[in-house]
Amino acid sequence: MSEPLYARPTSVAEALELRAAHPDWMLLAGGTDLLVDSNHRKVPVGMLDLWRLAALGGIRQRDAAIEIGAGTTWLEIERHPLVRVGFLPLAEAAREIGARQIQARGTIGGNIGTSSPVGDSLPVLLALDAEIEVASVRGSRRVPYRDYCVGYRKTALAADELIIAVHLPTPVASTRMVWRKVGTRKAQSISKVMGAATMVLDGGTVVSARIGMGAVADRPIRLTAVEQAVVGLSLLQAAEAARAAVPAAIAPISDIRSTSDYRRAVAANLVARFFAV
Numbered sequence: 001m002s003e004p005l006y007a008r009p010t011s012v013a014e015a016l017e018l019r020a021a022h023p024d025w026m027l028l029a030g031g032t033d034l035l036v037d038s039n040h041r042k043v044p045v046g047m048l049d050l051w052r053l054a055a056l057g058g059i060r061q062r063d064a065a066i067e068i069g070a071g072t073t074w075l076e077i078e079r080h081p082l083v084r085v086g087f088l089p090l091a092e093a094a095r096e097i098g099a100r101q102i103q104a105r106g107t108i109g110g111n112i113g114t115s116s117p118v119g120d121s122l123p124v125l126l127a128l129d130a131e132i133e134v135a136s137v138r139g140s141r142r143v144p145y146r147d148y149c150v151g152y153r154k155t156a157l158a159a160d161e162l163i164i165a166v167h168l169p170t171p172v173a174s175t176r177m178v179w180r181k182v183g184t185r186k187a188q189s190i191s192k193v194m195g196a197a198t199m200v201l202d203g204g205t206v207v208s209a210r211i212g213m214g215a216v217a218d219r220p221i222r223l224t225a226v227e228q229a230v231v232g233l234s235l236l237q238a239a240e241a242a243r244a245a246v247p248a249a250i251a252p253i254s255d256i257r258s259t260s261d262y263r264r265a266v267a268a269n270l271v272a273r274f275f276a277v
């Protein structure tokens with residue numbers, strides 16, 4: 001068995017050249033997803049190490065949005081004032097990803113790269129209408145996260161592309177934002193059900209809502225039928241309308257963590273609470 005080839009680029013341009021030349025190499029960011037099943041995977045022919053590539057790090061204000069570099073860790077996201085002030089559900093989700101060691105190493109790009117149905121940031125990205133900036137030597141493009149995950153751990157990323165950044169548009173001032181994760185315990189827990197919502201309110205009436213949920217389908221999903229059902233209702237009415245509409249809007253599985261019936265019941269209560277809080 002030969003050792004994998006290894007490269008650690010120092011610029012995005014170099015990383016993209018390497019990716020174009022070696023689309024079959026493993027891409028490594030923090031490694032917290034990749035190393036979990038490394039014993040069950042074939043040794044990669046090569047490894048492109050993006051960990052701490054400076055150009056993929058950092059959080060910046062960009063006009064009416066913030067930009068989060070793909071290599072930004074959960075600890076950095078949770079602590080950043082731009083996230084804490086303007087996008088609290090993302091900071092809250094970051095705080096609940098694994099424990100501190102995982103938060104110091106795991107990146108937002110890695111969560112998106114895997115796009116597991118239980119990736120905690122992904123419902124938040126749906127609720128915040130995030131766009132994923134990806135690039136290759138052919139150029140760059142932005143993909144809304146709702147179009148990015150196209151199946152069970154399948155994404156729209158082409159073989160020669162890298163995730164560069166996440167763009168979060170600044171919500172209008174009257175937007176309420178919420179996040180909730182239900183797991184076996186408070187920390188170090190894979191989600192049984194989790195979700196996030198943003199809702200624009202006029203007084204106590206729902207003008208519009210975006211609801212992202214995880215662990216209720218083969219991929220993170222927007223509950224568009226529920227979003228439509230709550231428009232024009234008071235918060236109290238919206239909570240009940242959401243509770244009624246959620247079960248038909250999701251397709252959870254039964255697995256080692258929960259039954260599908262449990263997930264349906266919890267998801268309905270969780271979304272109802274988003275409106276009741």
Ligand SMILES: Cc1cc2nc3c(=O)[nH]c(=O)nc-3n(C[C@H](O)[C@H](O)[C@H](O)COP(=O)(O)OP(=O)(O)OC[C@H]3O[C@@H](n4cnc5c(N)ncnc54)[C@H](O)[C@@H]3O)c2cc1C
Binds near residue numbers: 036071161162
């Ligand atoms: C003990 C433990 C607890 C955990 N708890 C949670 C949890 O509570 N919630 C949760 O959501 N996750 C959890 N995870 C999973 C993991 O920590 C997160 O998904 C993390 O965000 C992955 O980031 P990473 O940088 O380590 O990704 P990596 O493992 O380096 O990469 C993951 C995938 O993304 C791809 N990738 C990474 N960066 C890029 C890029 N720039 N462009 C293209 N592809 C890229 C990789 O090729 C790979 O396929 C846990 C993991 C462990 C080991």
